[in-house]
Amino acid sequence: MVEASKPRLLTGDRPTGALHLGHLVGSLDNRVALQHDHECFIIVADLHTLTTRPRKHEFGEVPGFVREMVLDQLAVGIDPSKVTFYLQSAVPAVYDLAVLLQMLVPKARLEQVKSLRSMARAAAMSDDAMTMGLLAYPVLQAADILMARATIVPVGLDNEEHIAIARECASVFNELYGDLFPLPDAMISRSPALPGVATGPAGSGAKMSKSLGNAVYLGDPPERVREKLATLTYDAGDRRLGDEAALLMFARAFVGDAEAADLRRELDAGSTSLAAAHALIDEAVNARLAPIRERRAVLAGDVGLVEETLVDGTIRAREVANHTLARARDAMGLESLWSGLVAATEARAKARRRPY
Numbered sequence: 001m002v003e004a005s006k007p008r009l010l011t012g013d014r015p016t017g018a019l020h021l022g023h024l025v026g027s028l029d030n031r032v033a034l035q036h037d038h039e040c041f042i043i044v045a046d047l048h049t050l051t052t053r054p055r056k057h058e059f060g061e062v063p064g065f066v067r068e069m070v071l072d073q074l075a076v077g078i079d080p081s082k083v084t085f086y087l088q089s090a091v092p093a094v095y096d097l098a099v100l101l102q103m104l105v106p107k108a109r110l111e112q113v114k115s116l117r118s119m120a121r122a123a124a125m126s127d128d129a130m131t132m133g134l135l136a137y138p139v140l141q142a143a144d145i146l147m148a149r150a151t152i153v154p155v156g157l158d159n160e161e162h163i164a165i166a167r168e169c170a171s172v173f174n175e176l177y178g179d180l181f182p183l184p185d186a187m188i189s190r191s192p193a194l195p196g197v198a199t200g201p202a203g204s205g206a207k208m209s210k211s212l213g214n215a216v217y218l219g220d221p222p223e224r225v226r227e228k229l230a231t232l233t234y235d236a237g238d239r240r241l242g243d244e245a246a247l248l249m250f251a252r253a254f255v256g257d258a259e260a261a262d263l264r265r266e267l268d269a270g271s272t273s274l275a276a277a278h279a280l281i282d283e284a285v286n287a288r289l290a291p292i293r294e295r296r297a298v299l300a301g302d303v304g305l306v307e308e309t310l311v312d313g314t315i316r317a318r319e320v321a322n323h324t325l326a327r328a329r330d331a332m333g334l335e336s337l338w339s340g341l342v343a344a345t346e347a348r349a350k351a352r353r354r355p356y
């Protein structure tokens with residue numbers, strides 16, 4: 001019996017560090033749930049890290065980050081027998097497709113993309129120093145998505161416009177050369193960004209992020225988690241992410257909506273102490289992290305496992321990408337241009353009665 005094919009989904013991250021609680025509630029939980037009913041590709045977008053970190057010493061950190069990131073995803077329960085994990089830079093067809101798609105996107109369109117400006121700012125890159133690579137970031141991302149002919153792309157809000165550009169690439173391509181690419185849809189995470197802990201200079205009101213130094217990592221030991229969570233405060237300065245204090249956002253994400261509402265009432269009434277609230281959150285977070293931590297240690301001890309997972313997936317991604325690229329080249333006439341040259345060369349060799 002032929003199994004009805006599942007919708008194709010593609011998502012992933014730049015390898016900029018180990019994954020944290022913000023990733024867990026913002027995207028990893030979702031990936032675990034979606035893997036059953038979708039054919040999933042998870043990209044490790046190392047080419048995209050080059051857009052803001054092209055220096056050799058910066059790229060030197062990437063192999064370690066790649067390993068941590070894949071290990072984290074396996075530890076939370078993403079099953080490599082269901083999901084194709086792959087290394088972007090090891091799929092050459094993606095570079096080719098990106099060049100072809102660049103012909104279809106007006107430069108002015110890319111100059112409007114706000115996320116690129118904030119990435120440039122975060123990398124201390126002035127407008128004048130903005131590279132072609134960073135400007136074309138969404139086009140490369142479109143190549144990732146379209147090469148897999150994915151229709152569902154789970155991303156954060158900051159990537160919404162990139163997916164709109166991928167759609168535009170697909171529809172312009174289809175219009176010019178015939179239907180090849182299904183139009184991808186962004187699937188924006190329902191959970192709001194998790195605030196960071198107050199260990200970094202940004203404090204706990206900012207979004208949890210590795211670069212702000214305010215993250216609780218999936219691999220952090222319990223004592224470290226407790227110390228970090230104890231910095232969460234319940235004051236107005238904490239409410240930069242919305243109208244709720246960081247402490248309550250943690251309670252909602254890890255204890256529950258109703259419990260968070262109770263906690264707020266009790267804190268406001270003074271019937272619960274801040275220390276008790278920290279203990280409640282610490283217990284809930286550690287209950288989530290304990291099995292992840294345990295699996296992470298077992299998987300990390302299986303030498304070469306993470307690497308093999310990535311190699312297997314990349315080989316599969318190459319097949320898929322080569323197939324799509326061949327169809328795109330065909331549709332554009334590039335393939336027949338080359339094969340025409342080859343055919344004429346072969347005919348000449350034959351007439352000459354000497355092989356080419």
Ligand code: TRP
Nearest residue numbers: 010011012013014045048141144
């Ligand atoms: N842009 C994503 C990020 O913010 C990473 C990424 C690259 C991606 N290619 C993708 C996400 C394709 C989804 C689909 O890190």
